[in-house]
Amino acid sequence: MDLGIKGKNALICASSKGLGKGCAKALAKEGVNIWLNGRNEEILNATAREISDVAQGSVSTIACDITTEDGRNLALSVTPNLDILVNNAGGPPVGNFRQWNMQDWQSAVNNNMLTPIDLFNRVLDGMIERGFGRIINITSSSVKAPVQNLDLSNGARSGLTGFFAGASRQVAPFNVTVNSILPGRFDTDRLRSSMKLSSEKTGKSIEQLLETGKAQIPSRRYGMPDEFGALCAFLCSQHAAYITGQNILIDGGLVSLNL
Numbered sequence: 001m002d003l004g005i006k007g008k009n010a011l012i013c014a015s016s017k018g019l020g021k022g023c024a025k026a027l028a029k030e031g032v033n034i035w036l037n038g039r040n041e042e043i044l045n046a047t048a049r050e051i052s053d054v055a056q057g058s059v060s061t062i063a064c065d066i067t068t069e070d071g072r073n074l075a076l077s078v079t080p081n082l083d084i085l086v087n088n089a090g091g092p093p094v095g096n097f098r099q100w101n102m103q104d105w106q107s108a109v110n111n112n113m114l115t116p117i118d119l120f121n122r123v124l125d126g127m128i129e130r131g132f133g134r135i136i137n138i139t140s141s142s143v144k145a146p147v148q149n150l151d152l153s154n155g156a157r158s159g160l161t162g163f164f165a166g167a168s169r170q171v172a173p174f175n176v177t178v179n180s181i182l183p184g185r186f187d188t189d190r191l192r193s194s195m196k197l198s199s200e201k202t203g204k205s206i207e208q209l210l211e212t213g214k215a216q217i218p219s220r221r222y223g224m225p226d227e228f229g230a231l232c233a234f235l236c237s238q239h240a241a242y243i244t245g246q247n248i249l250i251d252g253g254l255v256s257l258n259l
């Protein structure tokens with residue numbers, strides 16, 4: 001299916017690895033001109049080289065911390081006429097609310113709520129003028145069903161979800177859609193580093209924990225970044241113009257409404 005977005009311009013935040021990279025690759029294959037982002041320049045450049053091999057449009061990089069004002073200023077100064085914005089950043093650390101202080105909360109809210117809101121606000125006028133805009137937020141299944149020991153994520157991401165429930169309806173008349181994709185468990189560095197922490201805590205091996213985690217998923221496997229990217233590309237397409245304000249789970253059936 002031709003997604004009808006060849007030649008569009010996309011900024012994909014936090015995309016040198018994992019789910020952001022999956023989104024960037026899928027958009028690049030559709031002929032979208034992409035701007036990749038990450039803090040580690042070496043990894044970012046390696047990802048740009050890898051994606052260039054399959055890209056049908058241009059591939060550029062912006063090395064910066066997207067959760068800072070300076071980082072966002074830099075990113076927006078080099079991305080002309082953005083048609084697509086994929087909001088993403090590293091997730092908050094694992095842990096219970098008893099262990100976090102106000103600074104920890106402010107950091108989680110800054111990274112996973114205020115940063116995407118600021119970017120959205122700053123790219124919106126151009127999208128409205130051009131009559132096309134696609135905003136995708138990478139959030140978490142924690143928005144539908146809180147994940148144990150991820151209290152910072154459960155809280156901060158719910159704030160973002162509430163904001164976009166309202167804002168998405170306000171921009172819908174201009175063919176600007178806003179949707180969030182909610183990953184369950186995907187095979188990325190983030191998943192493996194949280195398994196490493198559990199391993200240190202429980203004494204179980206990472207492999208053992210990965211197997212136990214997999215067995216809890218109805219699909220009996222972890223998700224792959226490329227399948228996450230395919231959903232992102234479809235939601236950015238011309239065909240998805242009538243889908244907005246949604247929170248779409250991609251989790252192999254893990255989250256059940258009967259929880």
Ligand code: NAP
Nearest residue numbers: 014016017018019038039040066090091185186188189190
């Ligand atoms: P990942 O594999 O660890 O990749 C994170 C990417 O984000 C890297 O490219 C990293 O590059 C970049 N990044 C992190 N902080 C950044 C910042 N401040 N500025 C710019 N780039 C930044 O993580 P992932 O699994 O793809 O997760 C992506 C998001 O989905 C996270 O918020 C995570 O909590 C959420 N999520 C993931 C899962 C899962 O199963 N994987 C499930 C639920 C939710 P640098 O470190 O070089 O900056």
